[in-house]
Amino acid sequence: MKTSHDVVVLGAGVAGLTTALVLKQRGHGVTIVAQSMPGDESTDYASPRAGAHWRTMAPNDNRLLQDFDKCSYEKFLEFGRTMPTDTGVVIVPGIDYYDNAIPETEDPWFKEMVKNFAFIPTNKLPKGAKVGHSYTTGMVNCTGLGARQLGGVQDAAMFPTRGQTLIVQPTTPIRKTITHIGNGFIHYVIPRSDGTVVLGGTSQPNNFDPNPQQETTQKILQETVLLCPELKSCSVLKISVGFRPSRQGGVRIENQYYGKFKDPCIAIIHASYTMISKIDTAKQTKILVTHAYGHGGFGFQSSWGASAYTADLLERGLHSSKL
Incomplete structure (x- = not known):
């Protein structure tokens, strides 16, 4: 049986929203946090x-x-x-x-x-x-x-x-x-x-x-x-x-592990096209961050493929012995 996790998706552009949907379809609990949401007007919200x-x-x-x-x-x-x-x-x-x-x-x-x-x-x-x-x-x-x-x-x-x-x-x-x-x-x-x-x-x-x-x-x-x-x-x-x-160097899609993360809420507020999962605010121990940002001008045409790849990477990270 596949294990579900609670995942926080930071950013509500096409990459963030598509990734959130892919994770939701796979049975994970998803929360989206972003500075701008659909309907908002901002030059940074491309x-x-x-x-x-x-x-x-x-x-x-x-x-x-x-x-x-x-x-x-x-x-x-x-x-x-x-x-x-x-x-x-x-x-x-x-x-x-x-x-x-x-x-x-x-x-x-x-x-x-x-x-x-x-x-x-x-x-x-x-x-x-x-x-x-x-x-x-x-x-x-x-x-x-x-x-x-x-x-x-x-x-x-x-x-x-x-x-x-x-x-x-x-x-x-x-x-x-x-x-x-x-x-x-x-x-x-x-x-x-x-x-x-x-x-x-x-x-x-x-x-x-x-x-x-x-x-x-x-x-x-x-x-x-x-x-x-x-x-x-x-x-x-x-x-x-x-x-x-x-x-520079193209899109970044990779896992990164953080230890002793004291205030994860600060990271969530200012993030974009980045996911933080398995946040334990009580223990504040190790956190998996799956980065997926820097799509430039190809966000829509790569959205579903990149989001599936990102979700696969996150799930592999969650099942890694590092957590």
Whole structure:
């Protein structure tokens, strides 16, 4: 019989919430503690501002990240097929353009995995693009930086990547996602199920400016209209700025053991994308912390795979002789 445990999940972004759900489905007791919860507005709370579509960022030589994205892709397509209203996941065509012809774009690892993959003919690529893909994808209608200050963690490798996006209302419905990635820029068009469209964007490391920049807004509109002419007569409903929780060296998912932890509540208040389990405030002995943060811009497309991996790691740690 499988043993259940009480687990505290710190952070309510897509990584924290998905991990909490995975643990709950496995029979564990789960408590979520976060500075921001769904519905809150904060530049540090990046997940609600995400375009939230599946487009892998895993390189050809990283099997672990590929497994994360593969699991999430299959999960999103299942949601889109079986419960689109409950989950907000919609299945749409995805189109990606790349200015750089590299192995990840010319021979992508996922071409046999996704549905309806095809290379886009050269004569149909936008200016500057050398490679293009089309495939079936899913989009989601929808405080990782806290690890910098979290007591006992204080990960100096964490840094914000500023993103600015627009929510617009087009006069013509948009039924596909479009992404164009070049040297130093990323432009994307991601429709939502309510008819609005997310336009982006920026990727500015170590930029803490929380204010929308008018010049950036105009640039986003100009570039996305080139990708999708149907946006010419759209109206801007909202301009958002959010800080993606990025990390030098990539995402951190690992177990760490703390001894004589005197005041665990302090850690819980300031945490994000980190889980603390088996807290014994009476004995205050050894505590297992399963770190899972630093997802940067790939939180949604890796969410289900990364959360399952994190839950596996936590359960192995709980059954370890170290506790």
